[in-house]
Amino acid sequence: MDNVIELENVSKTYRIYQRGWDQLKEIMTGRTYAHLTYALHPLNLNIHHGQVVGLVGKNGAGKSTLLKLVARTLTPDLGGHCRVHGRVAALLELGGGFHPEMTGRENVYLSGAVMGLTLQQIDELYDEIVAFAGIADDMERPVKTYSSGMFVRLAFAVATCIEPDILIVDEALSVGDGAFARKSFDRIMHFRESAKTILFCSHSLYQMEKICDTVLWLDHGQVKAQGDPNHVLTEYAEFLNHDSNSRTSLLSPAKINTSSDSDIESTEETLSIPTELKGTARLTQIVAHSGAQSGTALQLHSGESELTVTIEFIYDPTLATPTVGVAVMRRDGLLIASATTHNDDVLIPHHNTGKGKINLLFPRLLLLKGNYQLDVYLGCEKALHAYDQALSAIQLEVVQHGVEQGIVAMPHRWQLTAQDHLLSL
C-alpha cells in the first residue's frame, strides 16, 4: 500500500529555562542552563493513502506536536525525517496566517500563495471559497474587522477548497457555529468518503471509534499503543478512568464558538426557520421523571426506581431529524453507560415544525448508591456531529437498601450444586 506520510525517527525537543535570565546567562557565559524536554520522542510511523488516523492522549501528550510536524509548521529535530506526499490542508490554528490589515480577498490570495497555488489556480478557486465562507459582501474589508465567526469561516474555506490529499484536524471535526459547523463537518466527512488521508485528534472516543481506521495513543511524547481503534480506545478509556481529572465526552462539539455570527445569518433569506436555527438544532428541554418526582435533580432507589428522561429539541426542518444520545456519568467523570437513538436504530419522526421530543426509559435503575449525572447530546442523523449538548443536565442521587459495593448491580442469581440441592431437600 502507498505510504503518504512517512515519519522516520521524528522527534521534537524544547530547551526549557528555569528562570527568565538563564537564557541570557547562557549566551554570556557559554555554559548550558537549559534542560531538554521531549514534546515527542523519536517516532516511526507510516500512514497510507486513505487511512483515517486518530490521535488520543492526555493534555501535553504530544498530539498537536505530531500534527504540526506533519503539517510542516514545525520541523523535526536533527536526525528525523518527515516525508509527506501530497497536498496538505491543515486545520490547525485556523487563520493564523491571515494578515489582520489585509482584506479578505487579499488574504485568500496570500494564503493560496503560501499553500503553493499559482495565481491562476487561486483565481479559479476564489468564487468557491467565498461562496463556502458565505461572506461575499465582506471580502473587501480588512479581516481585523471580521467577527470571529467570519474569520474562521474564511480560514476554513481557504484551507479546504484546495482539494487536499491529506487533511490534518486538531480536536474538532467541525468549526464555527450553527449551520457552518454542520457544513464544515460535512466537508470533512466528504474528504473521508473520497478516500483522503485524515489525521486528527479528539477527546471524543465515540467519534474516534466511529471514524478512524487506526488509533495512536500518545503519552508523554511516546507511543503507548497503536492499531485497531476498538482495542486501543478500550485501553485508553481504562487509563482515563484511573485519572479523575480526565473526562471524555460522547461527542465533541465545535471547538471554536462563533456566537457573534448573527450579523451574517441575518442577511440570509429565511422564511419560517428562526435565523439562529438555520442548518442546526438545539436542545430545548430535558426533564427527568420517576414516580411522583419530576425535574432535573431526583433521588432514586437502586434496583427499584424507574427513570424516564424527556428530551425536547428544535431543528431546522430542512435537515434530517437529529439523533439523541445520553451518557450516564459518575460525578467524578467516569462514563458508566451510554445510549443513542442511532445505535438503537430508533428514528425520531420528522416534523415540519422542526420540533422533536423523545423519552428515554430505564425500567429499573441498576446503579448502586452514589451521585450520578446525565449528559445529553443532540447529534446529526449519523450521530457524529454534535449540534448541541447539555452536560450534567440531570443530577441523580441513588440510595440503596443493601450494602453491595460498586457502581452497578449486575443481574445475577446463585445456583446450588446438584449435590447440595439434594441435601437441602
Ligand SMILES: Nc1ncnc2c1ncn2[C@@H]1O[C@H](COP(=O)(O)OP(=O)(O)OP(=O)(O)O)[C@@H](O)[C@H]1O
Ligand atoms: N513552544 C514550546 N516550548 C516548550 N514546550 C512546548 C512547546 N510547545 C509544546 N511544548 C510542550 O510539548 C509537550 C507536548 O505538547 P502538545 O501541545 O503537542 O500536547 P497535546 O497532546 O497536543 O496537548 P493538548 O491536548 O493539551 O493540546 C507539552 O509538554 C508542552 O508543554
